Amino acid sequence: MVSIGLALLATINGLVLVYFLAINLVYILTSVRALQVIWQYRQRLQAFNLLDPSRARASPPITVLAPAYNEELTCVESVRSLLTLDYPRHEIIVINDGSTDGTIQQLMSAFELAPRPRLATAEIPAARVRQVYQSRAYPNLWVVDKENGGKADALNAGVNYCNTPLLCAVDADTLLERDALTRIVRPFLEDSRTVAVGGKIRVINDCTVRSGIVTQAKLPKNFLAAIQTVEYLRAFLVGRVGWAALNASLVISGAFGLFHRGSVVDAGGYGSKRTTGETVGEDMELVVRMKRLFTDWGRPCKIDFVPDSVAWTEVPESYRVLGRQRDRWQRGLIESLTRHRTMLFNPRYGPTGMFAFPVFFFLEGLGPVIELTGYVGFSIAVYSGQASGAYVIGFFFLAFALGVGLSAVAVLIEEVAFGRYGRITDVFKMFVLAAVENFGFRQLNTYWRARGLLHTLTGKKAWGKMERKGFRAAADTSS
Amino acid sequence: MSGWFEFLIGRPADQLLSLGEVLVILLVATTMVVLVTLVLACGALLLRRRTVSARSAMTVRHGGWQRSLQAVLYDGASAEDLTGSIAPASGTDFLNFLLLYVRRLDGSEREQICALAEPHLPRMVTLLTHRAAGRRMRAVQTLGELGLPGYGDQVIAALDDPSPLVAMVAASTLARAETPEYAGAVLAHLDRFAHWRQDFLSAMLASMGIGAASALRHALADDDATSRIRAVAADALAALSDPLAADPAAEVLGSSDDIELRAAALRLLASVGRAKHLSVVREHAAAEELPVRLAAIRALGRFGERTDLPPLEEAAREAPSPWVAIAAARALKEGGGVEALEALAGSQHPRSALGLQVISESRSW
Structure with a gap:
């Protein structure tokens, strides 16, 4: 009996070791590629003027889709920000997803909305549309007022009314930088096989916002929000850049992504209960589905990422809300991966099937459970005398050092390549946070993600409510 | 089991460390993590200081050059005084400074700026063979913006650069030169940009101006050219509103089966078509291919x-x-x-x- 237990313990610890080696190998690989790509990108930006007038003339029209549900606190400021976008030809469609607060009233009074007919150009199933409005003050602003159906359903309603070749999906509480569209459209100009492009998300908490524009980037005062700033830098500047460079992107953030409209329609739109099935991770699910379907149909499908096209978003400042968010993200990840599990180790899907999908499935999807098991298993091994303390400490030190190193690389890339944080103390603090996050926050995050995995198995579908301060409040606080 | 750990750490599992030893190791490990972080943070701090001081030095330098440049352009000051004041080490920076102005100016002012750049351009030629594509890109851009027509051959040669992005920078700068003789070279290399968006390529060609229309018409009518090149030429001609392109466009509609080419020819007719072209447009107004049908309908709206x-x-x-x-x-x-x-x-x-x-x-x- 004891020998079986010891063998089991050895197996678990061996598994954790393999997991640890594999995930860090992947992180190092994506980091190295990300460094290369960003270095080259910086060089090409010097020679290639994105705001060149000939490019502006050739820029394809874009429709920005902003679904809103009970966003009365932030919707007006967000729409104002969208109206300042510096892009030659763009429309904005805000989709009010049956809000029960004053979202539609706020929009109507702020932008002088009036009912207008508008023919739908696609028929993706979505909840009933009550009315379509156009702004008298801003003719490129439209509002689709519909019955509640969830975020994916709202986006599908927006896609139905989109009549431009490209559509940009953003969260209603997201602030896009003025040149965000000009920058994110680049891969579509350079490669007509591109079907989707992700932009970089930055944390807006405590930043100074004036007229819908972030005028000064600051590290949030709140500890959790500050840690998430470092996390976002790591996820976008190392993860997304690296995966896109390996032509194996599987995720485009729902907060900011640009899509080829026809491809979204052909893929059946966002996953909702009226289309391909409900999911809490509709952003990832759509990307994975496009990749899968287009490969099956023999259609080109390139998914890219632009590191200097920026959207700002508010992140949770309480453990409760953050825990719910991470739980939901993990459920979305697992749902998307299991729904398209046929891609797993399938050479038909190229680097995505053979590399990215297994990494996301085994290391990101099941990772939290393996990591938690590792903490327990190693403790038992040390306690029972089966492993020396030096080995375990050495192992964890290496794990933490790699974790710190990865985050530090992301902060370094941010400072060297983009330098958005004007105060050097903020950059200094980010390095400290890169170390601090490994002691407590990382374990807590692992717990939340493991809980998400458990909730996937038990069929939990809830979204959880995000509590927002609103950008105006954020601006007031910082000034 | 214990052998497995012994293999990993070189110490039998039963020889566990004392609590004190564990604490020492933990302390050393944490200190190392903190030190590594501090080193990186200090590195970033130094980098920031260097960047800030380099930027402020550049601002001062550029401020001086700007005053001198304005004196040369508008007050008749001697250009030699300005060129003589540029240290050889600052040559590349001076070229970058001139690039900021050259696009905003034309005529004699532009020529004066190009003359100021001339002594520093040979160093850009040496960069055309640099192994980093970014450097080559910058060199091509500089020569294309400040060195044409003198360095035209080098920029045209860059259309064959192994990097498609360098080739695109060459094509863009040649197109912006608005000199018809470069149109042929750019058109001959359009196949290098097979995946670029058609609108972008046609806008780039249109930026060459009406002087390039003849070369574009030739490309449109050339049966040996690829359909994509012909379609790009058609869209460029539409942007230029070249009336002489209407007949070749109508002929394309009668001879080609390619959807994109026919749609582009219809867009061209929508821009410059006349009554005599209506019959061929009407034939396509019920086409099965959506892009062709849409283009024909829009053309009928324009001159039907x-x-x-x-x-x-x-x-x-x-x-x-x-x-x-x-x-x-x-x-x-x-x-x-x-x-x-x-x-x-x-x-x-x-x-x-x-x-x-x-x-x-x-x-x-």
Whole structure:
């Protein structure tokens, strides 16, 4: 009996070791590629003027889709920000997803909305549309007022009314930088096989916002929000850049992504209960589905990422809300991966099937459970005398050092390549946070993600409510 | 089992460390993590200081050059004084400074700026063979913006650079030069940009100006050229509103099966077509291929006759594709068929909202 237990313990610890080696190998690989790509990108930006007038003339029209549900606190400021976008030809469609607060009233009074007919150009199933409005003050602003159906359903309603070749999906509480569209459209100009492009998300908490524009980037005062700033830098500047460079992107953030409209329609739109099935991770699910379907149909499908096209978003400042968010993200990840599990180790899907999908499935999807098991298993091994303390400490030190190193690389890339944080103390603090996050926050995050995995198995579908301060409040606080 | 750990750490599992030893190791490990972080943070701090001081030095330097440049351009000051004040080590920075101005100016002022750049351009030629594509890109851009026509051969040669991005920078700068003789070279290399968006390529070609129209017409009519190049040429000619391109466009419609090429030829006719081209446009107004049909409908809206309004109204009401219906309704409005749209808007037809939509719409761009 004891020998079986010891063998089991050895197996678990061996598994954790393999997991640890594999995930860090992947992180190092994506980091190295990300460094290369960003270095080259910086060089090409010097020679290639994105705001060149000939490019502006050739820029394809874009429709920005902003679904809103009970966003009365932030919707007006967000729409104002969208109206300042510096892009030659763009429309904005805000989709009010049956809000029960004053979202539609706020929009109507702020932008002088009036009912207008508008023919739908696609028929993706979505909840009933009550009315379509156009702004008298801003003719490129439209509002689709519909019955509640969830975020994916709202986006599908927006896609139905989109009549431009490209559509940009953003969260209603997201602030896009003025040149965000000009920058994110680049891969579509350079490669007509591109079907989707992700932009970089930055944390807006405590930043100074004036007229819908972030005028000064600051590290949030709140500890959790500050840690998430470092996390976002790591996820976008190392993860997304690296995966896109390996032509194996599987995720485009729902907060900011640009899509080829026809491809979204052909893929059946966002996953909702009226289309391909409900999911809490509709952003990832759509990307994975496009990749899968287009490969099956023999259609080109390139998914890219632009590191200097920026959207700002508010992140949770309480453990409760953050825990719910991470739980939901993990459920979305697992749902998307299991729904398209046929891609797993399938050479038909190229680097995505053979590399990215297994990494996301085994290391990101099941990772939290393996990591938690590792903490327990190693403790038992040390306690029972089966492993020396030096080995375990050495192992964890290496794990933490790699974790710190990865985050530090992301902060370094941010400072060297983009330098958005004007105060050097903020950059200094980010390095400290890169170390601090490994002691407590990382374990807590692992717990939340493991809980998400458990909730996937038990069929939990809830979204959880995000509590927002609103950008105006954020601006007031910082000034 | 214990052997497995012994293999990993070189120490039997039963020889565990004491609590004190564990604490020492933990302390050392944590200190190392903190030190590594501090080193990186200090590195970033130094980097920031260096960047800030380099930027402020550059601002001062550029401020001085700007005053001298204005004196040369507008007060008749000697150019030699300015060129003589540029240290060889600052040559590249001076070229970068001149690049900021060269696009905003033309005529003699532009020529003066190019003359100021001339002594420093040879170092850019050496960079054309640099192994980093970014450096080559910058060199091509500098030579293309400040060194044409003198360095035209080098920039044209860069169209064959192994990096497609370097080739694109070469093509863009040659196109911006608005010199017709470069049009042939750029057109001959368009295949290098096989995946670039067609609108982008045609806008780039159109930026060469009406002087390039002859080369573009030749490309459009060339049966040996790829359909994509011909389509790009057609769209560029449409942007240039070249009236002489209408006949070749009509001929393309009679001879090509390629969807994109036919659609581009119809877009060209929408821009410059005349009554004699209407028959060939009408033939395509019911085409099965959506891009071709949409382009033909839009062309009819631009220069169609009264007799074209009923089929457009029919399409607006009954076409299964909403895209065709919208294009037809807009063509009706543009072609003078507003009363037909008003009738549609006032009817009980399922598409009545479309009539109202198009009557009331003013494109937001």
